[in-house]
Amino acid sequence: MTGGASEGEEGVTLDLLKMKMADFAKERDWDRFHSPRNLLLALLRIGQWFMFDGHSQVGEVGELSEIFQWRGEVPKGLPGWKEEEKQHLGEELSDVLLYLVRLSDICGIDLGKAALRKVGLNALKYPVGVCNKAYSSSKYEGKDNNVGSQSNGSES
Ligand SMILES: Nc1ccn([C@H]2C[C@H](O)[C@@H](COP(=O)(O)OP(=O)(O)OP(=O)(O)O)O2)c(=O)n1
Known part of the structure; x- marks a missing residue:
């Protein structure tokens, strides 16, 4: 798929991104690297893996x-x-x-389906009513989970 720049801007789907990435790799004969x-x-690397990417030592999560x-x-x-800082953040x-x-x-993983299933599993693991007042898991105790929420009035 090699459509115009505005294609899919309204409601971008994971399937569209999947097709774009597949086309991007195919057009460059980069399937063998992917x-x-x-x-x-x-995503995670420390070190180099690709011939046109000699300057970067960290993966995208690091960036x-x-x-x-x-x-x-x-x-x-x-x-x-x-x-420009927000734009850079969007790029990373x-x-x-x-x-x-x-x-x-x-x-061969359908990421959309897998993520939806995981959202359901998360809801079962952390039931409303048990978790909505305070985290019961010691994993989260002592953490300030509302940092910055007053800046735009949104809840986490
Ligand atoms: N073999 C490759 C190389 C790049 N990309 C695509 C996926 C990423 O969206 C982006 C990553 O490109 P770079 O490795 O050049 O990373 P940055 O864009 O972050 O550049 P820089 O590391 O200079 O900040 O390009 C890809 O699909 N396959």
Whole structure:
């Protein structure tokens, strides 16, 4: 699929991204590089794996983390961030999503279905009424889960 720039902008689906990534790789004869292991390393790597990518030592999750590194806690909505900083964040979030979509596709996992199923499992594991006042799991005790919620009035 090689449609126009605005294609799919209204309600982007995982299937559309999956097709875009498949076309991107096919058009460049990069299918041979998009193995499960390579895609996982592209997300997480420390070190180099690809011939045109000699300068980067961290994977996309690392690049995403670098944006938040040393900023301390960041309020929701990112007040005070410049537009180009938000755009950069969008790019790094997209890289993570795109590699995850591609990794799922290459592994034969329907990511949308798997994620929906997982949302259901999460709801069973953390029932409303038990968890809506305070986290009962010691895993989360002592953590401030409402950091920044006053900045835009949204709940986490
Ligand atoms: N073999 C490759 C190389 C790149 N991409 C796509 C998926 C990502 O969305 C993006 C990653 O490109 P880069 O490795 O150039 O990473 P960045 O765009 O983050 O550039 P930089 O590392 O310079 O910040 O390109 C891909 O599908 N397969």
